Amino acid sequence: EPEVTQTPSHQVTQMGQEVILRCVPISNHLYFYWYRQILGQKVEFLVSFYNNEISEKSEIFDDQFSVERPDGSNFTLKIRSTKLEDSAMYFCATLRETAGGTQYFGPGTRLLVL
């Protein structure tokens, strides 16, 4: 069964450094999302991406964040200058079609900012 994959599984970085989190969506899916989950808290929406552009973003997704699909397969989330509060689990999710179908989540990247 096709799966969403994410790399790396864990990343430790120093405050102020840039990180890039990578996701490989399910091949025939058209809608892509990033969510994050701070330890012990609920999953929060960051951004949605469709047709090579951002379709919606949350208040969390400020100028330090960006997304792109550089090569038609990978979907990346970049944090330009990490802060301590960016430490969280980051999930990529993909959806085949709109109008609210099942979003399939990747296993997540655990980011720790020191």
Added chain:
Amino acid sequence: SQQGEEDPQALSIQEGENATMNCSYKTSINNLQWYRQNSGRGLVHLILIRSNEREKHSGRLRVTLDTSKKSSSLLITASRAADTASYFCATDKANSKLTFGKGITLSVRP
């Protein structure tokens, strides 16, 4: 406003018993979905119920949706130790982003 609030926050049962978890939400929705998360792991999709559906079954799972009360329940029958996990409800509207609740921690004792 908070969307997708589950209760109870924690539930401990004996293997073989049924587990019932509830979710309430505040605004109109297209769909409501339940996900499971094992400790420190990813989110596994369990079941989706559309706003025009009232009940859905999948294996040992039964989900109900009451749009008049803006609530849903997830029933896991004949629970197993492997069902131990956190369970989240998530709602979406037409724009399809998911809004999650805080989750329910289910412990199934062998």
